[in-house]
Structure formats: structure tokens, C-alpha cells
Amino acid sequence: xxxxxxxxxLDLWDALHRRRVSAREVAEHYLARIExxxxxxxVTVTVDAALARADAIDAADDxxxxxxxLPFADKDLVxxxxxxxxxxSRAREGFVxxxxxxxxxxxxxxxxxxxxxxxxxxxxxxxxxxxxxxxHTTLPGRPDLGAGGSSGGAAAxxxxxxxxxxxxxxxxxxxxxxxxxCGLVGLKPSRGRVPAHxxxxxxxxxxxxxxxxxxxxxxxxxxEAMLGRVNGVVxxxxxxxxxxxxxxxxxxxxxxxxxxxxxxxLEGTPWDDAVDVAISQDARDAVAVAVRELSALGHxxxxxxxxxxxxYADTFRTLWQFGAAGIPFTDAQRERVEPLTAWLAxxxxxxxxxxxxxxxxxxxxxxxxxxxxxxxxxxxxxxxxALPARPLDWYGDDPEESFRQQVRHTPHTxxxxxxxxxxxxxxxxxxxxxxxxxxxxxGRPGEEATxxxxxxxxxxxxxxxxxxxxxFAA
Numbered sequence: 001x002x003x004x005x006x007x008x009x010l011d012l013w014d015a016l017h018r019r020r021v022s023a024r025e026v027a028e029h030y031l032a033r034i035e036x037x038x039x040x041x042x043v044t045v046t047v048d049a050a051l052a053r054a055d056a057i058d059a060a061d062d063x064x065x066x067x068x069x070l071p072f073a074d075k076d077l078v079x080x081x082x083x084x085x086x087x088x089s090r091a092r093e094g095f096v097x098x099x100x101x102x103x104x105x106x107x108x109x110x111x112x113x114x115x116x117x118x119x120x121x122x123x124x125x126x127x128x129x130x131x132x133x134x135x136h137t138t139l140p141g142r143p144d145l146g147a148g149g150s151s152g153g154a155a156a157x158x159x160x161x162x163x164x165x166x167x168x169x170x171x172x173x174x175x176x177x178x179x180x181x182c183g184l185v186g187l188k189p190s191r192g193r194v195p196a197h198x199x200x201x202x203x204x205x206x207x208x209x210x211x212x213x214x215x216x217x218x219x220x221x222x223x224e225a226m227l228g229r230v231n232g233v234v235x236x237x238x239x240x241x242x243x244x245x246x247x248x249x250x251x252x253x254x255x256x257x258x259x260x261x262x263x264x265x266l267e268g269t270p271w272d273d274a275v276d277v278a279i280s281q282d283a284r285d286a287v288a289v290a291v292r293e294l295s296a297l298g299h300x301x302x303x304x305x306x307x308x309x310x311x312y313a314d315t316f317r318t319l320w321q322f323g324a325a326g327i328p329f330t331d332a333q334r335e336r337v338e339p340l341t342a343w344l345a346x347x348x349x350x351x352x353x354x355x356x357x358x359x360x361x362x363x364x365x366x367x368x369x370x371x372x373x374x375x376x377x378x379x380x381x382x383x384x385x386a387l388p389a390r391p392l393d394w395y396g397d398d399p400e401e402s403f404r405q406q407v408r409h410t411p412h413t414x415x416x417x418x419x420x421x422x423x424x425x426x427x428x429x430x431x432x433x434x435x436x437x438x439x440x441x442x443g444r445p446g447e448e449a450t451x452x453x454x455x456x457x458x459x460x461x462x463x464x465x466x467x468x469x470x471x472f473a474a
Contacts, residue, residue: 065111119153173413
């Protein structure tokens with residue numbers, strides 16, 4: 001008999017919907033696996049609350065919620081009322097919020113069962129999940145390698161079979177990086193697409209919520225839940241939002257996997273003038289696999305040079321630092337804040353209004369440049385990461401060098417957040433050492449359905465659904 005954690009999220013949902021298994025049985029199964037986890041994916045496990053929630057779902061007559069009875073976990077940057085939310089920081093150790101963030105309410109309304117909190121680096125400001133509060137989160141089965149970040153706990157949990165899927169957030173690659181490192185599918189939606197965590201209302205509009213899963217359809221299922229549709233309509237609360245060109249089900253698009261598309265392979269990164277970026281052969285091989293299969297499917301595949309984004313490195317660093325300026329720590333708490341966070345926050349607090357205004361203006365210019373350059377194509381292809389999973393000590397203790405190392409690992413992700421475009425990482429390849437390498441597809445504004453359709457087509461030709469389970473299952 002197939003174990004519950006070996007089922008896809010969709011298959012598990014079907015079993016729950018038909019009452020072939022109870023939400024309590026599912027929750028207990030995953031909680032037992034979490035107890036045996038060696039990757040440090042979870043920082044808080046809410047056993048009693050999870051089982052009470054599962055019992056309530058089992059007792060309810062309504063079987064229509066989008067993710068009925070399916071376990072997930074909140075990233076530890078997201079506040080859930082009554083549950084410790086520490087942001088990966090000793091400066092916030094023991095903090096328990098009284099109010100939940102909107103994305104929590106949306107996933108609860110969709111029928112999900114939260115099992116706790118997944119690990120994140122301090123305040124989510126790095127692309128690897130390690131903190132002085134919670135330690136290293138590692139690639140399941142490889143305690144010497146990191147799981148990526150900042151949604152590293154979420155990705156490690158899915159890869160290790162501790163969750164069927166998991167929500168993450170992505171401000172510079174934080175869904176796509178760990179999903180790629182852990183051999184998973186990760187979807188970063190367009191800015192404004194997910195009302196409960198849209199990127200709107202923040203300087204730069206970088207961070208959005210999205211799903212991490214083993215399969216394209218499972219990612220689409222969780223994405224549907226995150227949209228929070230009411231009577232079939234996404235309840236946008238702002239006039240500025242991404243277009244929804246088809247208005248239909250993302251899960252249907254991911255299931256059908258239909259269409260013939262024009263795809264460009266991007267050469268270059270916006271960091272090339274400032275950082276010694278080197279794309280590994282492993283990363284090039286991942287792109288080559290994707291190109292081979294896309295061509296075999298009949299898609300048009302062209303080459304495209306990275307459009308010029310003058311001053312990108314300095315501008316991104318400026319607004320990344322400005323984003324850290326508001327991190328809530330007092331002078332008395334400073335010694336409990338890690339060097340990278342302190343460096344970013346200090347630099348951000350020293351910025352002048354003119355520097356921030358100029359940075360925002362340049363971000364807008366970069367967005368226009370990228371969207372215009374990519375407009376002729378249904379998707380633009382890059383490696384997700386330039387290198388495979390990194391050793392735990394690879395980033396070092398010096399904050400400036402750590403920042404550069406993050407760029408060297410992931411030079412293709414941050415400009416997608418700046419431009420507000422959707423993107424998906426797909427586990428198309430593995431190295432000779434057996435480490436996953438993702439292909440990264442960037443879409444037009446609001447065209448997540450196209451990315452999911454392309455992803456599903458590739459998934460049929462490169463069946464990666466069971467690869468992560470075979471490699472990493474505890």
C-alpha cells in the first residue's frame with residue numbers, strides 16, 4: 001500500500017474528499033515523520049492545534065474547500081495568532097502574535113491544516129537557511145549541504161516528505177532557490193496576483209507568496225488556495241494588480257498542459273558588471289535538457305541577450321538595504337542580531353531620501369526594460385541557480401562577502417522580483433553527484449497559467465515526481 005506521504009497532494013486531496021482517509025490520520029502521519037526529521041525543516045510544531053483542526057474538518061459536512069484537510073506549514077516570517085513567530089532571529093525569540101497575517105487566514109479558509117512553522121534565515125534576508133536561533137536547515141539526505149533559502153524550511157519539508165506542499169515567500173528568489181536546490185517545483189507569482197501577499201504596498205514590491213511542491217499540479221493546487229477565490233473570483237483589494245488574462249483555473253491549466261509556445265534562452269545576468277558570476281556546467285546542462293525537451297515538444301526556442309540594466313547591482317543592494325532598515329530590533333537587542341542583518345539594516349538606515357527615491361525610480365525603469373524585452377516570448381529560460389547546493393560554510397561570516405556569494409549562487413532570480421514577472425523552477429536535471437538542478441522559466445505579467453502548462457509538458461517528458469522522494473525520504 002502506498003504510504004500517505006508518497007501520494008501527490010492531489011491524490012491525497014481526493015482520498016480526503018472521498019473520506020477514504022481522515023484529516024486526523026493524515027495529520028498524525030506527517031507529524032510522526034516530522035518527529036524523525038534530520039534536516040531541521042521545522043522550527044515549531046503545533047501538534048495539538050493541528051489535530052484539533054483536523055478533527056474539525058473531519059466533522060464538517062462541507063467537502064468543497066480547495067485544500068481540504070491537506071497539511072501545510074507557515075514560514076516563520078508569517079504570523080499565526082497564538083503560535084511563536086520568531087523570524088529566524090534571536091532578537092524576536094519568544095514572540096507570539098495575537099493576530100494572523102492575511103495569507104494564514106486565506107489558507108485556513110481553503111481547508112488547510114497547519115502543522116507548525118518552517119525554518120527561515122533571520123528576517124528572510126539571505127538565500128540560504130541558517131540562523132543563530134535555529135541552526136542550519138539542510139538538504140534532506142545531505143547534512144553537509146544547505147537547503148537554499150529563504151524558504152529553505154518549506155522546501156526541505158516537502159523534499160523530505162514532511163508535507164505534501166508548502167507555502168513560501170519570494171523577494172529575490174526565496175521560493176525558487178530552495179525549490180531548485182531540493183529538486184522541487186516552485187512558483188513565484190506576478191506582483192499583485194496573490195491578494196493576501198501581493199508585493200504591493202512595499203518599497204520595490206519585491207516579496208510575494210507562492211507554492212513549493214513535488215509536482216506542477218500540486219503547485220497549481222496550492223496556488224489556487226493562496227488566491228483565496230470567493231465565488232470563483234479573486235478578491236483583489238487594490239486597483240494596481242497583475243492581469244489575469246484567462247481568469248480560469250490554474251489547476252486546469254496545469255492538468256491540461258496544452259499549447260505551443262515561443263521561448264527564449266537568456267544569456268547573461270544583471271550582475272555581470274559588478275560580481276564575478278560564473279555559470280557552472282551543471283547549470284548549463286539543466287538549461288540544455290530543458291531546451292532539448294522543449295524543442296522536441298515543438299516549441300520555438302530562440303536566444304536572447306540580457307537587456308542592459310545600468311547600475312542594477314548598486315540599486316538592488318540599496319533597496320535591499322532599505323528593506324532591512326525597518327527590521328525591529330533595539331540597541332539593546334543589537335548583539336542578538338546576526339552580522340548580515342546588522343550590516344543591511346545599518347546601511348539602510350543611513351540612506352538618504354534621495355537615494356531611496358532614485359532607487360525606486362530605477363526599479364521602475366528596470367521593470368519596463370525587462371517586460372518590454374521579454375514581451376515577444378511566452379517564457380524566458382535561465383538556470384534557476386548558477387551552482388548546485390552549497391556547503392554549509394560556503395557563505396562565510398563577512399556580510400559583504402556573504403552578499404556576493406548569494407549573487408554568485410543565484411544571479412538570475414532577483415531581477416524577476418524587480419520586474420514583477422511570474423517565474424517557475426522545474427527540477428529537470430541532476431548532477432553527477434545526484435544533486436538537483438532546476439530550469440527557470442519567466443513568464444509575462446499574470447501568465448502563471450502558461451508557465452504551469454509548459455511545466456506540465458516538461459513533467460510528462462521528464463518524470464521528476466518520484467525522484468525527490470526516492471532520494472530524500474526519511
